[in-house]
Amino acid sequence: MGFDRQILEASLKAERKSDYLPFSLHIFESVSSTNQILWDLLHQGAEAGSVVIATQQTAGRGQWGRQWISHTGGLYLSVAIAPKLEASASHQLTLASAWGIAAQLRQCGVSVGIKWPNDLVLEGRKLGGILTETKVSHGQIAQAVIGVGINWANPVPETGINLELWQAAQATKPISCLEMLTCTVLQGIESGMQCLSQEGISILLSRYLDLLTNIGDRVYINSHAGIVVGVTSQGNLQLRMATDNTDELIKPEISVEPGIISLGYSKSSV
Ligand code: BTN
Numbered sequence: 001m002g003f004d005r006q007i008l009e010a011s012l013k014a015e016r017k018s019d020y021l022p023f024s025l026h027i028f029e030s031v032s033s034t035n036q037i038l039w040d041l042l043h044q045g046a047e048a049g050s051v052v053i054a055t056q057q058t059a060g061r062g063q064w065g066r067q068w069i070s071h072t073g074g075l076y077l078s079v080a081i082a083p084k085l086e087a088s089a090s091h092q093l094t095l096a097s098a099w100g101i102a103a104q105l106r107q108c109g110v111s112v113g114i115k116w117p118n119d120l121v122l123e124g125r126k127l128g129g130i131l132t133e134t135k136v137s138h139g140q141i142a143q144a145v146i147g148v149g150i151n152w153a154n155p156v157p158e159t160g161i162n163l164e165l166w167q168a169a170q171a172t173k174p175i176s177c178l179e180m181l182t183c184t185v186l187q188g189i190e191s192g193m194q195c196l197s198q199e200g201i202s203i204l205l206s207r208y209l210d211l212l213t214n215i216g217d218r219v220y221i222n223s224h225a226g227i228v229v230g231v232t233s234q235g236n237l238q239l240r241m242a243t244d245n246t247d248e249l250i251k252p253e254i255s256v257e258p259g260i261i262s263l264g265y266s267k268s269s270v
Helices: 005-016 034-043 091-107 163-168 178-199 201-211
Strands: 024-031 050-057 075-081 113-115 119-122 125-137 140-150 218-221 224-231 237-241 253-256
Touching: 005 024, 005 178, 024 034, 034 050, 034 075, 034 125, 034 140, 075 178, 091 113, 091 119, 091 125, 091 140, 091 178, 091 201, 113 201, 140 178, 178 201, 201 224, 218 237
Parallel strands: 024 050
Antiparallel strands: 050 075, 075 140, 113 119, 119 125, 125 140, 218 224, 224 237, 237 253
């Protein structure tokens, strides 16, 4: 069963209470990667607001160069944006998207949290992930592609969860189909970007931290134990390190860049 453009367009219009759609939708059956197809379209002149959706991907891209397994049944979507941000602030796009999507899903009754920096989690398992890619010109982000993969009805590994199965065990089923999920995700990205551009990174970060599931997690850096206490405005994980001296009242804090440390799903570790 393919993706139904009419259902998506109708639900986007209904949510916005407007006939105008700020998105230009490109829907495919199977592509290499929706991020890659969107970059190709951008090179051909497509603009911010262009969206690529695919039923499956044959070379889906994940964080840190990993592969994103993309069987039919999942949501695979990429959105082009043109933020007014310096290249060094590109992590803010991921924080904004993660917060926006999680907040929007929570409004629908899906109790999603965020696992630093870019995972959407439900009941301690991975529901989805975000991959932000940017094109930089003169130190500024000229174009950005926000790629989102969410497990809807696709098979998932043990550390994953799919939303359709999760909903089947709930009293209500707030998201009725893949197209409704797509609508929710697009609205989430839009509201995350709006929060970032209108309210700024401090407010966005405090909202992100409200949904972060890692606070209080114990982690180890080079065998030194620490506790997750937050995320900095640079997007780094903030840790309070344990000291050998039990009398020491002030514990040293350090911050760690994404990619240096990996927070597990059941237990945090380096
Ligand atoms: C992660 O590693 O957690 C991020 C995964 C992002 C996957 C999505 S699926 C749609 C878009 N196209 C891609 O190739 N990747 C992103």
